[in-house]
Amino acid sequence: MxxxxxxxxxxxxxxxxxxxxxxxxxxxxxxxxxxxxxxxxxxxxxxxxxxxxxxxxxxxxxxxxxxxxxxxxxxxxxxxxxxxxxxxxxxxxxxxxxxxxxxxxxxxxxxxxxxxxxxxxxxxxxxxxxxxxxxxxxxxxxxxxxxxxxxxxxxxxxxxxxxxxxxxxxxxxxxxxxxxVDLINHQPASPAERKQLREAQLLHTDAFIIGYCGRLTEEKGIKELLQACDELQNVHLAILGSGRLEGWLKQQQKTRPWLHLLAPRPHFEIPSFLRCLDVFVLASKPVRTMELCWEEQFGHVLIEAMACGVATLGSSSGAIPEVIGHDEAIFPHGEAKALAECIRRVMNDTNLAKSQLERARQLYxxxxxxxxxxxxxxxxxxx
The missing domain is CATH 3.40.50.2000 (Glycogen Phosphorylase B;)
Structure with missing residues (x-):
């Protein structure tokens, strides 16, 4: 019983x-x-x-x-x-x-x-x-x-x-x-599926796309993510969400043709975004003030990206390292140059995404x- x-x-x-x-x-x-x-x-x-x-x-x-x-x-x-x-x-x-x-x-x-x-x-x-x-x-x-x-x-x-x-x-x-995470709607996309998903979201079909999904706030490391992409060549950055930095991001988009802003959507539509990425990044950084005292508590989108077979990188903030479980996928929070180097390391590495996919299937x-x-x-x- x-x-x-x-x-x-x-x-x-x-x-x-x-x-x-x-x-x-x-x-x-x-x-x-x-x-x-x-x-x-x-x-x-x-x-x-x-x-x-x-x-x-x-x-x-x-x-x-x-x-x-x-x-x-x-x-x-x-x-x-x-x-x-x-x-x-x-x-x-x-x-x-x-x-x-x-x-x-x-x-x-x-x-x-x-x-x-x-x-x-x-x-x-x-x-x-x-x-x-x-x-x-x-x-x-x-x-x-x-x-x-x-x-x-x-x-x-x-x-x-x-x-x-x-x-x-x-x-x-x-x-x-x-x-x-639900493995029925979170799963790796085939090359043909990825192309279709990108076309549906008006993203470049042949580009190397880095992505972020979530709140558009300072503590999520959005500015460091843009700075890291400034240092990289031939990459596109797709950001999905809403928040206080939305206006600032629209201004940045005017001088960065590789920056794509997508409107927020219900949870069940998030996999279609994640599955079209090459790399997902959560660059959170801790905040310690009387008004806001916060550090990343889990980062559920990390396990969603991992389950979609996308190489997933995260900062050293809060629970991110223990969730990702791979040292090579972690960079010091608040350091854009370190994030750029981390992205470079995984651009031609398919092993990380495969290992993270298996971790998601076993634990998450x-x-x-x-x-x-x-x-x-x-x-x-x-x-």
């Missing part, structure tokens, strides 16, 4: 992310609580492009949608969560959010009141310590979290070290991604991530 798992995750409102939940259902009698479908615009597209119930007939788990009270991802609570906890007995209650998120506190309260025998776990990405008074407050929150949580799944090694520093036992902490599929989570949780149940 499968253990009963209640998974509380606003991220699983996204259709693509629920593929991990489907994989988890092979190991658990699973109920997933997520948000009601919202009617709004995301990246210029209707929210139904990102969240809909087209997977309803194929689910091997129960999906319960609850309305959110509160707007941000860390200040909301779910109306009706107590009724879900009253409805049946669970062996495990697992919340995907940061330790200071209100939903974690709400879930812990109802779990303690209504599911006393269940294990309580949290998934966290947070991998940096905050400065000044914010750090002191969060340190206390982490202490309380580790005292009241039976296990923690950390999205990267630094997150695991952070919770252990605040009192979590090493055996109660597991490092694993939150989501995997939804099934592999679910199996990793399940093995750890079941081990905690047996402890």
């Amino acid at each position: 499968k253990p009963a798992l209640l998974l509380i995750s606003h991220a699983c409102a996204a259709l693509e992310n629920r593929k991990k939940v489907q994989a988890l259902a092979a190991h658990f009698d699973l109920v997933c609580v997520t948000s009601t479908i919202e009617q709004r615009t995301i990246l210029g597209r209707p929210s139904s492009d990102f969240d809909n119930d087209s997977d309803e007939s194929s689910r091997h788990y129960q999906l319960i949608r609850l309305p959110r009270r509160g707007h941000s991802d860390t200040t909301f609570r779910y109306a009706g969560l107590s009724a879900v906890m009253r409805s049946r007995r669970f062996d495990v209650v697992l919340v995907e959010n940061e330790p200071w998120a209100f939903i974690c506190w709400q879930s812990l309260f109802w779990k303690a009141l209504l599911q006393g025998d269940a294990l309580f776990g949290e998934f966290t990405w947070e991998n940096v310590e905050r400065p000044s008074w914010k750090g002191l407050i969060l340190a206390a929150i982490y202490r309380f979290m580790t005292m009241t949580t039976d296990f923690i799944i950390a999205g990267n090694q630094a997150a695991a070290q952070l919770v252990q520093k605040r009192g979590a036992r090493k055996e109660a902490v597991h490092v694993a991604p939150q989501f995997g 599929t939804h099934d592999a991530v679910a199996a990793s989570w399940a093995g750890f949780i079941q081990q905690r149940l047996a402890a």
Whole structure:
């Protein structure tokens, strides 16, 4: 008989992310609580492009949608969560959010009141310590979290070290991604497919194309990526996304005919962009200010590019090196010349892309991530 798992995750409102939940259902009698479908615009597209119930007939788990009270991802609570906890007995209650998120506190309260025998776990990405008074407050929150949580799944090694520093036992902490990648729509393109994909996106069919996909912000290393391409010859750079640097990039495009800006698109359309690239680059760099204290927590697009058979390079920031797993694909963050040299090294090297493809297939599929989570949780149940 499968253990009963209640998974509380606003991220699983996204259709693509629920593929991990489907994989988890092979190991658990699973109920997933997520948000009601919202009617709004995301990246210029209707929210139904990102969240809909087209997977309803194929689910091997129960999906319960609850309305959110509160707007941000860390200040909301779910109306009706107590009724879900009253409805049946669970062996495990697992919340995907940061330790200071209100939903974690709400879930812990109802779990303690209504599911006393269940294990309580949290998934966290947070991998940096905050400065000044914010750090002191969060340190206390982490202490309380580790005292009241039976296990923690950390999205990267630094997150695991952070919770252990605040009192979590090493055996109660597991490092694993939150989501995997779907190998059905993420796979290498044949030369003919690549040509068609490039034509459809108005990209040069015979050029060497370097790509980036994500937020267009300073901390993502966009400026260093352009500087690196300035040093290279006969390359094109394709950037897909939106953000604060969008206006600046349009200005740069006027003097760089090799720079191509593509509009943002839903997750399920990202593979068509990745599969037409020769190299993908994530050049993130850390930020340490009172307003923003951040370092790359995983970089999910890395495993998507790897699964598409594209040589994938990343900076030394945060979790990027542990995700990529190849030293030759890593360059010091913030150093454009080092990035240019890294690109030169892989321009005629097909071995890196092949090795990274195999790594993605072994470690980063939804099934592999679910199996990793399940093995750890079941081990905690047996402890």
